[in-house]
Amino acid sequence: MAxxxxxxxxxxxxxLVENGYALRLDCVSCAEGADVDLEALxxxxxxxxxxxxxxxxxxxxxxxxxxxLSMRLAAAGPKPAGHPMAIRLRPPAPPxx
Ligand SMILES: [Zn+2]
Numbered sequence: 001m002a003x004x005x006x007x008x009x010x011x012x013x014x015x016l017v018e019n020g021y022a023l024r025l026d027c028v029s030c031a032e033g034a035d036v037d038l039e040a041l042x043x044x045x046x047x048x049x050x051x052x053x054x055x056x057x058x059x060x061x062x063x064x065x066x067x068x069l070s071m072r073l074a075a076a077g078p079k080p081a082g083h084p085m086a087i088r089l090r091p092p093a094p095p096x097x
Contacts, residue, residue, distance in 0.1 A: 010071065013038055013054065014047025022074035025058060029065035 010016055016023055017038050026033035041049075051069065058067050 012048050021071045024070045025067040027060035027067050030063045032062045
C-alpha cells in the first residue's frame with residue numbers, strides 16, 4: 001500500500017508562498033494565462049486572503065472574463081521570464097447610492 005501524502009492546508013495566498021507553491025491563472029474565455037506574482041498580491045491583499053475569495057474576484061486583465069486557478073510546486077530558482085499576470089480584482093460589492 002502506498003503511503004498517503006499528508007494534505008497540505010493551502011487556504012490562503014500566504015500559505016502558498018510558505019509552502020513553495022506557485023499560482024497560475026488561466027482565462028476561460030481568451031486562454032490568456034500566466035503565473036501570478038504572489039508577493040505583489042500579498043502586498044496588495046494581505047497574506048490571509050483566501051483562495052476561494054481570490055477565485056471569486058479575479059478577472060482576466062485582457063477580457064475581464066473568469067479565470068481558473070491552478071497551483072503547483074514552484075521549482076527552485078529564478079522565476080520564468082515574462083510578465084506575471086496582473087489580476088484585476090472585482091470590487092466585493094457594487095457601491096450603493
Ligand atoms: Zn481573457
